[in-house]
Amino acid sequence: MxxxxxxxxxxxxxxxxxxxxxxxxxxxxxxxxxxxxxxxxxKTLTGTTGVTMEMGATWFGNQHRHILEVLYTLELPYFRQHTQGVSLFETMSFVPPQKFEIADSEEPSFRIVGGxxxxxxxxxxxxxxxxxxxxxxxxxxxxxxxxxxxxxxxxxxxxxxxxxxxxxxxxxxxxxxxxxxxxxxxxxxxxxxxTWMGESIKFAVEYKTPFWKQKNYSGTLFSQASIIQEMYDHSTADNSGFALKGFLNGGTSVLSREERKEKVIAQLATFFGPEATDYVAYYENVWRExxxxxxxxxxxxxxxxxxxxxxxxxxxxxxxxxxxxxxxxxxxxxxxxxxxxxxxxxxxxx
Ligand SMILES: Cc1cc2nc3c(=O)[nH]c(=O)nc-3n(C[C@H](O)[C@H](O)[C@H](O)COP(=O)(O)OP(=O)(O)OC[C@H]3O[C@@H](n4cnc5c(N)ncnc54)[C@H](O)[C@@H]3O)c2cc1C
CATH class of the missing domain: 3.50.50.60 (FAD/NAD(P)-binding domain)
Structure with missing residues (x-):
């Protein structure tokens, strides 16, 4: 021994x-x-287009001084989460989502360059x-x-x-x-x-183009009515890779991957138009499993x-x-x- x-x-x-x-x-x-x-x-995944997608921890803020200090010491750069453009808030499935804009003056969230x-x-x-x-x-x-x-x-x-x-x-x-x-x-x-986030389901959809940004959507979405509960633009820091990424309703862990994927793509198409169905790949991580x-x-x-x-x-x-x-x-x-x-x-x- x-x-x-x-x-x-x-x-x-x-x-x-x-x-x-x-x-x-x-x-x-x-x-x-x-x-x-x-x-x-x-857990960072890399798609075929080169975009990196976080299935686990992603964001931190100015209040997180310990991680900021470590990133500084290790010389790892970070960047601000993209929130510019029209964001959506869906309260009920039978009425269109409310539109709002996140002011630049809001306290920012950051992501690590490269994932x-x-x-x-x-x-x-x-x-x-x-x-x-x-x-x-x-x-x-x-x-x-x-x-x-x-x-x-x-x-x-x-x-x-x-x-x-x-x-x-x-x-x-x-x-x-x-x-x-x-x-x-x-x-x-x-x-x-x-165990923090142990019950969560993370998803990401990889795209060739950031079509939502081209339509002046930020990619930020909050919903109390559909499968996607919270979502953000997940483009890379240098804007060379594109994805939307967020959390699914935890109750959908009883559905199959295929069922969840179908509902996610349908919800994205409803909000952002038919281009949402032209995705490269769908990813998810059911953490309770x-x-x-x-x-x-x-x-x-x-x-x-x-x-x-x-x-x-x-x-x-x-x-x-x-x-x-x-x-x-x-x-x-x-x-x-x-x-x-x-x-x-x-x-x-x-
Ligand atoms: C979906 C999700 C989203 C999150 N988002 C954020 C975020 O945006 N910002 C943020 O700050 N935090 C976020 N978190 C939380 C963040 O991931 C955790 O705080 C952090 O990664 C925990 O690190 P840890 O080392 O304490 O635990 P873990 O990362 O859980 O590490 C424990 C390790 O122990 C290993 N292990 C388990 N059992 C055994 C065994 N019997 N023998 C040997 N090894 C074992 C595991 O495989 C694992 O590698 C998120 C977490 C999840 C799941």
Missing amino acids: KKEKVILIGAGLCGLYTAFLLQKKGIEVLVLEANTRIGGRI TATLIEKLASEIGMQNIKTGSKITTIKEENNQLIVMDTAGNSYSTDKVISTIPPNLLVNSVVFEPNLPETFLQLAKKTH EPLTFQPYEQLVLAHQNNGHSSYKNPLQKGKLYVSGAETATQNPGYMDGAIFAAKTLASQF
Whole structure:
């Protein structure tokens, strides 16, 4: 069994940024990731036209100073979300949507040039892929001889002084076996900690041209009546690739992909004209079907419930196990900014 200094579980933003900070302190790390890809809830797809589309985290604002600071340090440029032109607000299916314009003076949202995955790729290259192991799904964490033994589904075992989990708390306590078991109060808290966006459905439609902009539509849409609930223009920073992207009504997870796609294209054609049917490709991600993000709750859990709870500050298993991740952050929990803040908070304790 190989002895590792610090084991981080999960190669999402929090796991990778924690690893980056610990390495800067001269601490050896190994990041174990269950998936074959890294990034977790950051998932950028590239279409055949070259447009990048976010199936997970996308936006941040001036209030998110931790992520802004990281982008500055890593020299990753970002740009303002396009909102110019006519935006639509649909309240009822049987009346046309209301039209409105978003003033330039509104507080802007930003996106990372090249896609959010650029941040993940940059962190991974700084940490070194030799220190990140994918396809390593942790199933058991055992305390033995004042060490923690971490075991994965591939049959690997690692002995270490410290483990930092960045798995969303509800998923952690429902998918990893602890010996000895974690305290009951912690288990109850984790089971009632909301995983931000775990129930959401993201979609994107890739186009050859930004026909909506040519008709003076911004691409922004809010609807309380149709399958698309919220949508924005998703053109690239240099305006070389075009897409519309947003969130579908969560209840449509019971429909098939084909049914959702048909409804999305029909809604876009109603609002923006027949050009909407001339798309390159339709993409979607039903996050409640991602077992490495979402686990159904035992009871009703509200959005952001117990996010940033003070108990997440306390290490478990005699000070050897830390539970981190975006949901544990005391600032902007659930968001990328929270994932960065949680990483900074934890790394400062080492
Ligand atoms: C659809 C969607 C839209 C979002 N939009 C935004 C946005 O616009 N702005 C924003 O700021 N935030 C947004 N977020 C939230 C943002 O994605 C998260 O805050 C952030 O990515 C969380 O990072 P994390 O590292 O804490 O967790 P995760 O990204 O969830 O990382 C956890 C990692 O652990 C791995 N893992 C799970 N189980 C195991 C196991 N047993 N063993 C090993 N590895 C395991 C997972 O595969 C994953 O890689 C969005 C999220 C979603 C899903």
